[in-house]
Amino acid sequence: MAQRWRSWSWLSKQVLEIVLKGVSYSYPDSGASPVYALSSLTLEVKAGDFLCILGPNGSGKSTLGRLFNALLLPTEGSVQVDGMDTRNAAFLWKIRTRVGMVFQNPDNQIVGTIVEEDIAFGLENLGIPPNEIRARVDWAMEKVGISNYAKHPPNLLSGGQKQRVAIAGVLAMKPSYIVLDEPTSLLDPKGREEALRTIQELHKEGITLILITHRMEEAMSASRLLVLEKGKLAFLGTPAQLVEELPAGGCQAAGGWNDELRRHAHLDLPPAIRLAQLLREGGIPLPPFLPRPEDLVRTLCALKRSA
Amino acid sequence: MRIEAERLTYIYGPGLPWEKRALDDLSLRIEEGEFVGLVGETGSGKSTLVQLLNGILRPTSGRVLLDGVDLTDRRKPVWKARLQVGLVFQFPESQLFAETVAEDIAFGPRNLGLDRQEVSKRVEESLLKVGLEPALFRQRSPFTLSGGEKRLVAIAGILAMCPRVLIVDEVTAGLDPRGKRDILTRIKLLHRNERTTVIMVSHDMDEIASLVERVVVLKGGRICRQGQTTEVFSDEESLAGCGIRLPTIPQILSSLGRAGWRLPVSIFDVQEAARLIAQECHRGAV
Ligand SMILES: Nc1ncnc2c1ncn2[C@@H]1O[C@H](COP(=O)(O)OP(=O)(O)OP(=O)(O)O)[C@@H](O)[C@H]1O
Ligand SMILES: Nc1ncnc2c1ncn2[C@@H]1O[C@H](COP(=O)(O)OP(=O)(O)O)[C@@H](O)[C@H]1O
Ligand SMILES: [Mg+2]
Ligand SMILES: [Mg+2]
Secondary structure, eight states, X not given: OHHHHHHTGGGGSSOOEEEEXXXXXOOTXXXXXXXXXXXXXXXXXXXXXXXXXXXXXXXXXXXXXHHHTTSSOOSEEEXXXXXXXXXXXXXHHHHHHHEEEEOSOGGGTOOOSSHHHHHHHHHHHTTOOHHHHHHHXXXXXXXXXXXXXXXXXXXXXXXXXXXXXXXXXXXXXXXXXXXXXXXXXXXOHHHHHHHHHXXXXXXXXXXXXXXXXXXXXXXXXXXXXXXXXXXXXXXXXXXXXXXXXXXXXXXXXXXXXXXXXXXXXXXXXXXXXXXXXXXXXXXXXXXXXXXXXXXXXXXXXXXXXXX | OOEEEEEEEEEESTTSTTOEEEEEXXXXXXXXXXXXXXXXXXXXXXXXXXXXXXXSSOOSEEEEEETTEETTOXXXXXXXHHHTEEEEOSSGGGGOOSSSHHHHHHHHHHHTTOOHHHHHHHHHHHHHHTTOOHHXXXXXXXXXXXXXXXXXXXXXHHHTTOOSEEEEESTTTTOOHHHHHHHHHHHHHHHHHXXXXXXXXXXXXXXXXXXXXXXXXXXXXXXXXXXXXXXXXTOHHHHHHTTOOOOHHHHHHHHHHHTTOOOOSOOOOHHHHHHHHHHHHHHTTO
C-alpha cells in the first residue's frame, strides 16, 4: 500500500485543475470552414474527473483536446493548467508533462524499435537520469500490463497492445491528466476492451482523464459528459442525465423534443440502454440508469427471482 | 458482378524471418447482388483478402475471378474488371494526396476516361452522398479536415467511380453516429437499388447484424464459419471459438438464456427483444 501510494504520489502535490475561460479557437488557414472551430467555451476539469467529450465529426473535439496541453493556443480566452497559462512559453514543457496525449492511431505515436525503448523515449528527452528512467519504464509497463512484451518490436503487437504501449509512454511522464483522442476507434473489440480497462484503471489510481470518443458505450463510464456541436457546448452533465434526456426510439424518432434536445440528434444510445428504456416504458420496474449490458442482465434476473 | 476466390494463399515477406501466411488456401464465392459481412479478430486476414479481391495484391497462389475474368492472369489486360471493384481501404484517409478535396475525388473518375463535365458532376454527387456540403468542402485541402471528414472524402472518391462491387474495410471507424448511419444507409441503397455487390468488413457486430444477409468469419487466414446472418449469430460458443462476440442484443438474450430465461438468441431488433423479454417477465409475474 505504502509502495503504491509512493508510486502515484506526484498526483497529490497540489490542487489540480484545468480551467478554460471563454476559449475560442480558429485555425489560421481554415478556408471555407466555420471561422471558429471552437467558440466561447468555459469549463473546469477538476482533479479526479473523468470527462468524456462527444460530438459529431468536425465539432471541435480534437481542437479542444489540443488546447488542453498547449499543442494549440486559444485565439481568444485562456487555458490554465494547474494555474499555468498555456500562452506563457515558459510553462510549455511543464504543461506538456502534466497533460499527456494519446491519439487514435497507435502507429503514429510509437517510435522505438522495442517496447521499452519506446516508452523511455519521452523521458530521455526530459533529461531524466537513467536509473530513474528504468524504474519509471518498468512501472509504467506493469501498470498497463505489457511487461511481458518489454523486448518486443512494437510493430508485431496487436492494435490493443500497441495502444497500451502508447499509454505507458505517456504514463511514464507521470502526468496529472491524460487526454485520449479516440484511442479505441481503430481497435477490434478485444483491443478496445484492453485499452478501456487500462484507461479505467488509471482513473481509479487518480489520473484525471479526458476521453474523446464517438462510442456511447465508452462514454457511459465517465463521470461527466461534454457534448460539442459546431464548436459550441451543447450539453454538460452526467451520463445518467444524458440518457434520461434521450428517448429510447433513438434520435431519428425526434418527435416531441424541444430544440435543446434536438441538438443532440447525432447521439445514439447503445443498444443495451435502448432496450432498458423500452422495458421501462413497458412497465418493468428497472432503475433509471444501467450503464452496461451486464447491469441490465443482472437486474432483470434479480427481478425475476424476487417475483 | 460475381466474385470467386479459388484456393487463395497469400504470404507476406516470403523467405524472410518474419514471413507471414496471412491467407491459407481460402475459397469463397460471392454472387452478384449479395451483401456479405466479413468479420474476424485482428490479424485474421480480412484486409489481405479484400485487397486480393480488388487485385491490388496478387495471391501467392490461387485465383480471383470477377464474372469469370481471372484477375491473376498476367497475360490479359484486367484493369477494366479491376476498376469495377471499388475498395474503400482501412484508414483510407492516409491516401488522400491532392491539393483540394475536389481534385482528390476527381482522380478516379478521370482515370475512367470520363469527360470534364461528367467528372465534376460525379464529384458533386459523391460529396452529397457522404453528407459533405460541396460549397464548404470542394476547395479545402484534405490535410486540414477533421478525422471523420477525411474519411468521408476518401469514401466519396470511391463512390465517384460507380463501382459494381463495393468493398468497405472498417468504413465507419471514427465516424460520428449520424455519419455512420448515413454511410450505411447509402451503402444499403446502392445494394438495393443498383444491385451493387457489397462486401463489408467490420468489427461492429451490431452493424453487421443489422445489414448483411450472409456472414463470413475468418480466423488465421481461413474461413472459420459462414452462413446466413441469423444462423451464424445464434451460436455463441462456436463464434467465440472463431474469436468473435455476438452482437449486443443477442448477447443479452444469450446471458438471460443461461440464467434460465426461455428466449431465442438471434434477435437483432431492440423492440422485438424488448417485447419478448417483457413477455417472459410477465409470465414470471414481475
Ligand atoms: N489544421 C486545420 N486547419 C484548418 N481547419 C482545421 C484544421 N484542423 C481542423 N480544422 C477544422 O476545425 C473544425 C474542428 O475540427 P476537429 O478536428 O477539432 O473536429 P473533431 O470534433 O475532432 O472531428 P472528428 O470527430 O472528425 O475527429 C472542423 O471544421 C475542421 O475541418
Ligand atoms: N504489409 C504487411 N507485411 C507483413 N505482414 C502483414 C502485412 N499486412 C498484414 N500482415 C499480417 O498478415 C496477417 C493478416 O493481416 P490483415 O489481413 O491485415 O488482417 P485483418 O484485416 O483481419 O486484421 C496478420 O498477421 C498481419 O500481421
Ligand atoms: Mg478528431
Ligand atoms: Mg484489417
